[in-house]
Amino acid sequence: MKKETIKASPLFENLSEQDYANLAAIAHIKSYKRGEMIFAEGDEGTGFYIVGQGKVKIFKLSPEGKEQILHIFSAGEPFGEVPVFSGHCYPAYAEALAKAEMLYFPRAEFISLIKNEPSLALNMLSVLSLRLKRFTGLIENLSLKEVPGRLAAYLLYVSTANNDTDDVVLDISKGQLASILGTIPETLSRILTRMTKEGIIENEGKRLYHITNRDYL
């Protein structure tokens, strides 16, 4: 069970059987139920996680309670690595969005493995680089685009992830989507209806939209 999750993760691509065994040996299984907090911003980080099943939301919280989602991770994706290498606290909150099962890798053991297996280090470097790249995209959106532009980018992103179909399925609630886009549900709702009136998108069901005017987005 541990090994399947490990082998399914991009982080552990191209490793030897021995490496998989070593990783499995240091991994702990942890389970969380919907809404349960995995770690809080500022908690001391003694290891990182890989999602086995379920979904995990990584987010920042303002003093007034507004949240900004940084990522939503699904099966195979690692999270919480920052404090493993920078030696400090988690920089954001993590919460299970659904009943979830995780593999937990303690810091010290994992670092020992890395020291003997450069491929593992390179994989991890690749994961962090990709994440950095995603963050620059998020920063660009937040800073340089208004909410309609961010929504457009998101719709196109989901569409291309689904082989460029014009039907977009939102697998999260609109409230969560608002938080991903850095806004509030009311604003998102207004923009969705405005785009519909302008013939850019069509609502085809609860969480299903159809892109009518792709060029505009």
Next chain:
Amino acid sequence: MKKETIKASPLFENLSEQDYANLAAIAHIKSYKRGEMIFAEGDEGTGFYIVGQGKVKIFKLSPEGKEQILHIFSAGEPFGEVPVFSGHCYPAYAEALAKAEMLYFPRAEFISLIKNEPSLALNMLSVLSLRLKRFTGLIENLSLKEVPGRLAAYLLYVSTANNDTDDVVLDISKGQLASILGTIPETLSRILTRMTKEGIIENEGKRLYHITNRDYL
């Protein structure tokens, strides 16, 4: 000359003399004048840089020409590492803010070094983790705080970087500061005068401010 720069960088801490020699052997010296572009977003990345002298601005650009600064790097700091490990393009622009001298490390050679020196990999992981952490802070500011709050955070950051003195020296222009804070010079100017009127800060010279009411920030 190469070796001094290499030894002065946090990225290359705790390495052997042999490692320093290897690094120096693959490093190229590159010079840029003020305002010169080092790389553009989307350029293919075949290596990364370390600042020897001068300052480098890393930023995103909107189609309308507004810019968001992601970082300003000074001597010893590495930049442009993302495509080295994720194998693609630079995710942002880099421009010299002043006459600058850089060390350039080509991708393939650097990766070979990493494979034989786990400490180097761990150092790089640490650098990327720290950067990730900074980005989460930037995202939090942009998304969760209004401009006055971002300015306050910036002032406090500069202040603590200078041993918690109440005098803050801005070593960049206000236009650049506005771009760091994700706003425009006009807005920054207004907020600065408002904070002065409210007795939170005092202007003590061109680029010198004094924090009067630290608690408010």
Next chain:
DNA sequence: CGTGCGCTTGACTTTTTTCAATAAAGGTGG
């Protein structure tokens, strides 16, 4: 069958940007 939560809509306020004009500062060449 009621309660609650997610979503939408309206009216209003706040924040920020835009546009335009002006002032001050910095560097260059005569």
Next chain:
DNA sequence: CCACCTTTATTGAAAAAAGTCAAGCGCACG
């Protein structure tokens, strides 16, 4: 050293974008 020109900073008035508060609807779930 000064005149000139470019860049940087400030200020005002108006517009636009997004957020707050409040109310109402509908659907799911107990």
